Amino acid sequence: MTELSLHILDIAQNSIKAGADRIHIGVNEDIDGNLLTITVSDNGCGMSEELKNRVLSPFTTTRTTRKIGLGLPLLNMAAELSGGKLDIWSKEGVGTKVVATFVYNHIDRMPIGDLAATMTTLIQGNANVEFELDYKYKGKDFYFDTGEVKTKIDPVAIDNAEIIKWLYEYITESIEALRQEP
């Protein structure tokens, strides 16, 4: 993957497969602490302790039709290459939380990239799932929730192309504004 937003898109697919109907995505650019933290947490079916301990090993999957499974291992590698790590919390029947940390100014830390594109791709494909984005930059915060959007546009569906286009521009602009120095 060339940008962290693609990793986020990838990991969120796990949440969807786990049957989550609420997925929280967190990005924290803690410049002063020189730490970048990416969080994907969900209220899906969760994993057993046994599966959770295996899941960073390549080609671990719950699918039975083919031997795939590289999303978490690749993110783990990206984090470790940047002086960080991946932590997973999971409980069956409750959900899963994946937290990846990166040394912010590490030369191998890949850019966050187009997070708005990741959000709209997730929303477009999963209109019945609520997505939250909590983006922190140097202590400032941008919060986005599809639930709030849906109440404003009802009865128009959130995966309506015009809404998706607006959401893309809204999220892009909001993150950019957050990252401007005051």
Added chain:
Amino acid sequence: MKSIEELAAIRERVKSNIELRENNENAKRVVVGMATCGIAAGARPVLNTIVEEVAKRGLKNVTVTQTGCIGVCKFEPIVEVYEPGKEKVTYVKVDPKKALRIVNDHLVNNNVVVEYTITSEK
């Protein structure tokens, strides 16, 4: 600076244009692979291009959905087109430029872009 309040105005405008999905025989379903393999290969911009172009061309009988790993990862990004009564068409190694052509040639004009399909791969 955009604000969520703008959505109310968009809602008013779009609301009057919503048509119930036609349950017609011409309904086409476009499926884009969005698993790790697809994402790594560049499926996100392919999906976005298709969604935007389908909307731009006003194609009411087309739904665009995402799927997991299809099983031929080296051919990702993959775009499948399903149409009742017709054989599934599998486009491989798609990029935004090819995606545009697929929407316009296949979805609009019903001309499969054979050179982009899996059968054209050696």
